[in-house]
Amino acid sequence: MPEQDSIDVVVVGNGVIGTSIAYELARRSPGTSIVVLGPRHRSGAASMAAGAMLNTFGEITKYTLMSPASQAKFQLCRDALDAWPAWLEQLKQESGVADVDKSLSHGTTVLLNAKSGHLDDENFAALLAALAKFDEPHEEIAPADIPGLDPLAEARPLRALHLPREGAIDARAVLSALETAATRHGVRFVDGEAAGFEVENGTVRGVSLADGSTLSAGTVLLAAGSFSGPLTSVFEEGSVPAMFAGKGIAVQTQRRVGVGFQHVVRTPNRSGSCGLHAIPLGDGVEYLGATNLLFSEPAHTPDIGMSEFLVQVAREQLDHRLFYSDVVSWLVGNRPVAIDGFPLIGRTSIDGLLVATGTYRDGFHCSPVLAKLVVDDILGEGSLAEAVPHFKPERRPIESMTVEEAVKEFAFHGVSASIEAGLRLPSHTDTTVLDVFYQQAAQRYYDAVEHPIGLSPEVLLSIVFDPDHADHRITRYLNAVHARYA
Ligand SMILES: Cc1cc2nc3c(=O)[nH]c(=O)nc-3n(C[C@H](O)[C@H](O)[C@H](O)COP(=O)(O)OP(=O)(O)OC[C@H]3O[C@@H](n4cnc5c(N)ncnc54)[C@H](O)[C@@H]3O)c2cc1C
Structure with a gap:
């Protein structure tokens, strides 16, 4: 795309979140010039591998209603459950793909x-x-x-x-129909990858691409899913949850x-x-x-x-x-x-730069609601800071449990996963040996960290068995969090 084309909004990321937001924005604001940037192949995209179960209650765990943040997340999922029938009907009509819900x-x-x-x-x-x-x-x-x-x-x-x-x-059929509908509304899809953001005096001016070109725009939305991590280096270390x-x-x-x-x-x-x-x-x-x-x-x-x-x-x-x-x-x-398991959705301290990611297990299901909330904010019809205050992108990680609870929970999940994988123990013992093993592994990790926080079992699993965790990026991140938010 020629650099001089005038663009109002660049959406970085062509998965279900970025594409749904671009589609919703184009529908509601026909004159707005919107570009979705992302590699055409979408290799590794969550949206291309998703089930996609449209589950709210089916996703419930014992943590779901435990804290105000998890209750807010659950409410998003409940709203999505109500939103899907109308969203699909509209998508059918506007994409022309009559059997998208086949x-x-x-x-x-x-x-x-x-x-x-x-x-x-x-x-x-x-x-x-x-x-x-x-x-x-x-x-x-x-x-x-x-x-x-x-x-x-x-x-x-x-x-x-x-x-x-x-x-x-079928997630792939829905994503394809979303792209068709968005294109019909004038959204342009650019095959490329963001390398960073152009920022001047605290205001975003556009996106720099891996091929050296630039897309200039006054509003930029980071929605590159699990690929968003390196792009959050535009913020000070520790200010945005590690991905x-x-x-x-x-x-x-x-x-x-x-x-x-x-x-x-x-x-x-x-x-x-x-x-x-x-x-x-x-x-x-x-x-x-x-x-x-x-x-x-x-x-x-x-x-x-x-x-x-x-x-x-x-x-x-x-x-x-x-x-x-x-x-x-x-x-x-x-x-x-x-790192705290919650979404990152909202405006940031960089004027014009928004983030919509961190949707973990149920982003496909929540996509119609997230699209509506983000577009409400972009068009000045609502505020993400008010609608989903817990999920502001620049935040101290939300702690759902203490370090002691995290150690116990890690062991509990470790034992349960071992049983599912076919664990057989000699008859003179029981799963206590395994429980102790997992607790000790987690405790060893926490002992080596100066500023620990309670982490979920799946996050702990990704770091406690890493022999280099002493200089792991998460340790650096936790130190930066402490310096910033303590
Ligand atoms: C196996 C699996 C099963 C799942 N099952 C369900 C389910 O049943 N229900 C449910 O609701 N959710 C499910 N999820 C979760 C759901 O898929 C995600 O929450 C959601 O798809 C995230 O969408 P996204 O657009 O943020 O990210 P992605 O779909 O990952 O999209 C990000 C896009 O950004 C692009 N990109 C990468 N780098 C760059 C760059 N530098 N610049 C620009 N673009 C870039 C990528 O190519 C990709 O297309 C599942 C996920 C997986 C992996």
Whole structure:
């Protein structure tokens, strides 16, 4: 694109968040010149690998309603649940892709099975309590009545809850329709990568690209998902939560034996392996997901270890006849995960520069609501600072637990994940040995850190077994946080 073209808004990132915001802005402000910048291939994008379950209650864990920040996040998800039907209808009309919802599956069944230790018990109990508290339609059903479900006897479900309002949709089809609809509204998609921001006297002037060119604009939105981390170096160290890439592997399969699943069937969320789920996409194609390990940089290739784990747990816990299914494709994406697990959404201390990322596990589901809130702010019809004050991008990390609790929780998740992976112990002992091992590993890490904070099990897992953690970027980040916010 020639540099002299006048641009009002550059959206950095062409995943579901950036594309939805550009589309919403173009619809509501037809004269605005908008560019979405991102590599055409979208390699490693979360949106290209997502389920995408449109789950709110299905995502509940025991942490969901624990703090004001997590309650605010839950409210976003509830709003999204209400927003999707109209959003899809509008997308159908404005993209001209009449069958964009062809794969929409209605209903989600959440299983409590015996395979993941007591973590699932606690998350399932939290789900039951929230369903009652918010009067959300649901039904307890007999696991034997779930079409397609046929796990190994040792992994048979104990209980099952059906959520009729929650389903899933083909993420790749929705993203493609969003791009078509946005283009029809005049949004320009530029195949390239941002290298940094042009800032003058505290005001953003545009984006510098990796190829040396520049896109000048008075408003810039950083929405590059897990790739946003390096671009946040425009802010002082420690001012914005450190970012991780939550590598997720999923596989699409073609059913050969058995009837297959008729709607989403899943477990509660589990930190190390996400929630195990099967999603029917039509014509016998099924999506099996998803793994979740955090790294400092996004990945682009599935690895043997977690791919094997995914296939094993899907076959054992969902349907042993998946053994016969054909592999259609492996999917790899990176969830944008802030160190405190909460989104980064809002204006920043750099005038004209906004951030919308950190959506972790449910950004696809929340995308219509985030698009509306961000566009409200850009058009002066609302304020992100008022709508989602907890999630302002420049903040001290939100602490959901103390360091002592974090150590215990890390061990609890470690034991549960080991059980799910097939742990067998000699008969003279029990999981206490493993619990002690995980607690000691976490405690060793914290002992070496000068300014520790309570971190979630999945964040701790990504750093405690790193032999170089003493000079790890997270230690530097925590020192900078202390200097800035203490
Ligand atoms: C396996 C898996 C399963 C998931 N399942 C679900 C689910 O069931 N439901 C749900 O709601 N969510 C799910 N998620 C989470 C969801 O996918 C994310 O929260 C959401 O897609 C994040 O969207 P995004 O646009 O912020 O990031 P991304 O989709 O990662 O998009 C970022 C884009 O920025 C581009 N980019 C990279 N570098 C640059 C640069 N320098 N300049 C410009 N652009 C750049 C990338 O190519 C990419 O296209 C899942 C994620 C994974 C990985």
